[in-house]
Amino acid sequence: MKFLATSACIGVVLSALSASAAEDIKGAFAEGTLKGEIRTFYYSRAFEEKTPDRADLALGTLMYYRTAPLFGLTAGLGTATASDIGSDDDKAVYGLLARDASGDHDSFARLQEYFLQGSWFNTTLKLGAQEIESPFLNGHDIRLLPKTYRGLTVENTSVENLTIKAYYLTDFMGWTDDDFVRISSVAKGADDEALLAGSVRYKVPLNTLLLDSELWDYRMEDVFNSTYLKATLSKKFETFSLSFTPSFLKQDSIGDDLGGQFDTLQYGFNTSLKIAGFDVTAFYAKTGDDDLFVPWGDGKVLIQQINASGRADENAYALRLGYDFGTIGATGLSAYVFHGLYDTPDSGTHAASDINETDLSAQYAFSGSLDGLSLRVRYALVDYDSDTADDFGDFRIYLKYTFSLGGKS
Numbered sequence: 001m002k003f004l005a006t007s008a009c010i011g012v013v014l015s016a017l018s019a020s021a022a023e024d025i026k027g028a029f030a031e032g033t034l035k036g037e038i039r040t041f042y043y044s045r046a047f048e049e050k051t052p053d054r055a056d057l058a059l060g061t062l063m064y065y066r067t068a069p070l071f072g073l074t075a076g077l078g079t080a081t082a083s084d085i086g087s088d089d090d091k092a093v094y095g096l097l098a099r100d101a102s103g104d105h106d107s108f109a110r111l112q113e114y115f116l117q118g119s120w121f122n123t124t125l126k127l128g129a130q131e132i133e134s135p136f137l138n139g140h141d142i143r144l145l146p147k148t149y150r151g152l153t154v155e156n157t158s159v160e161n162l163t164i165k166a167y168y169l170t171d172f173m174g175w176t177d178d179d180f181v182r183i184s185s186v187a188k189g190a191d192d193e194a195l196l197a198g199s200v201r202y203k204v205p206l207n208t209l210l211l212d213s214e215l216w217d218y219r220m221e222d223v224f225n226s227t228y229l230k231a232t233l234s235k236k237f238e239t240f241s242l243s244f245t246p247s248f249l250k251q252d253s254i255g256d257d258l259g260g261q262f263d264t265l266q267y268g269f270n271t272s273l274k275i276a277g278f279d280v281t282a283f284y285a286k287t288g289d290d291d292l293f294v295p296w297g298d299g300k301v302l303i304q305q306i307n308a309s310g311r312a313d314e315n316a317y318a319l320r321l322g323y324d325f326g327t328i329g330a331t332g333l334s335a336y337v338f339h340g341l342y343d344t345p346d347s348g349t350h351a352a353s354d355i356n357e358t359d360l361s362a363q364y365a366f367s368g369s370l371d372g373l374s375l376r377v378r379y380a381l382v383d384y385d386s387d388t389a390d391d392f393g394d395f396r397i398y399l400k401y402t403f404s405l406g407g408k409s
Contacts, residue, residue, distance in 0.1 A: 021069040028075075031068035033406040036061065040085070041144055042397040043094040051390040056096035056105060059083045060144040062112065068407075072120045076130075078113030080145050082176070096144040098176040108178040112148050122158040127151075129180070132167065135216055135228055135299030136249075137197055143175040147297060150180055151194070161205055167197040172296065186295040187223045187259035195220050210234045222255030224262075224293050240275035247301055251293060264288035266309065268301035268316075277327030283318040283340070285309035304340050305359045305380040306394055311352060315343045332365040353386035363398075372402045 022028040039060040046053050064078040084097055087105040100106035115128030129150045131139050139146030151169035170192075171180035184190035197218045204211035213231040218224075227250045234243035246269040253262050268285035285301035292300070292310040302309040302316045309316035322336035338359040344352040363376035376398040383391050 021071070022067075025070065028067040028070040031407065032066055033068075033404060034063065034065050035402075035404040036063045037400060037402045039144060040399040041096055042395075043096055044091075044395045045094060045392050046395075047390045047392040049390045051392070052092045054094040055088050055091040056094040056144075057085055057087045058096040058105075058144050059085045060096075062145070064113065069119065072118050074117045074119070076113055076115045076117065076128075078111070078129075078131075078148075079109070080112040081107070081109040082144050083107045095175060098178070108176070110145075110173065110178045112145070123154065123156045126153045129171075132169075134165070134167075134197065134199065135214075135230065136218055136226060136294055136297065137167070137169075137195070138297035138299075140175075140297030145175055147175065148173050149183070149296075161203045163199075163201040165197075165199045165201075167195070169195045169197070183296075184220060184223065184258075187220070189256070190220070190223055190258045193220050193223060193258075208235065219254075220259075222257070223253065223259040224251060225254050226251045226293075228299065230299070240273060242271075242273055244271045245269060247299070249292070253293075259293055262290035262293060264290040264292060264312070266292060266301060268309070270301065277324045279320075279322040279324070279336070281320045281322075283316070283320075285314075285316040287311060287314045287316075289313065302340060304338060304357050305361075305378055305396070306382050307340065307342055307355055307357050309342065311342070311344055313345050314352075317341050317343075332367055333362070334364075335360075335362040337361075353384045353389050355385070356383045357381070374398075374400050374402075376400075 022031050039062070041060065042057045044053070044055040060083070061081045062078065064076065067075045082097055084105045084107050087097065089104045093099050093103070093105055098106040098108050111129065113129050113131060115126050115130045117124060117126040129148060130153065131146060131148050132153065133139065139148070149169050150171040151167065154166045156164045169183050172183045173180050182192065183195050184193040195218065197216065199214055199216040201214040204213070211231065211233050216228040218226040228247070230245065230247040232243060232245045234241065247267065249266045251262065251264050253259060265288040266285060268283065270281055270283045272279060272281035283302040287310055290312050292298070294300070294310065298308065298310070300308045300310050302318050304318070318338065318340035320336055320338040322334065325333040325335070338361070340357045342355040344354060357380055359378065359380045361376065361378045363374060366373040378396045380394040382394065
């Protein structure tokens, strides 16, 4: 009887593992998928006074291959390249490309991902180099290539509407690195400390409202601990929709304070109204006594093209007005204007310049035979309320083409 029960359990497990998967190793590779993105970016920053101007013109490629699942196992490999295609070496490197020994623009290539992933019983484990998305640990994809990380991640969705995640990370690559460095290298004197992170996310099943809440904790021994809470409450009406997203971050240095000594927080919200193609969003953020410690990407309340809320004792306010021209027949075209004010104390320990930033953005997603191609143009005007800071204009062009191939039909 015991043998029969054990055999039945093994049969159930094997059936679950082989469902909707490849039948053998050859099939796993043959039925795999290739996804890619080709990027051509131009970033330019022109200062009003003596600061050297910056400019990069670069071509980037991101290629990701995934095998089809075989007994719940998947392998992944990703490559990335960044190539100079005509940057002016008379201008400083902006940050799309690496710098060579003389400080000029330099091309590079790297392995973006390489991992083995297993998925069983609503639990996914991924070991190796991988891109990660979380509020304060992510690809931070604001340059040519996103950041990537190395370690172990676990995700469980056994309970309906509930997602639990855990990370153990030892290394990362920044925007222009061509090899991994210790993740603790962001803190002077830290050697082998790993970053531990975990989250609980729950979507409350309401009939008329959507409530999406998440709680995160990030910890590195002798460096810092951060606890982050965020919720989004939204509702769709017949002709418009509303949303309200408050968040709270508490951050402390711990142990030997290798990342600096800080005890700070940030709280705030954004709230939006969408109606007749318009999207109006208001932001407010308050930061505590010290600057935020956010070396791997961030989920700050307010993030613009250049500035983001996070300086000590800062109050930040912003208003963004967007419009989807698809409402009047120009499908794929959208634009926005975004103005922010970053207010800091005029005197005292944390005295700093107030900042005004105005962003303009327009983008177009092509369709038909050009499906996958998109173009975006952005411009930011940054003004400092200080005689010692140099105002500037920041201009960016993004041309992207995304594609995918393969997979079992």
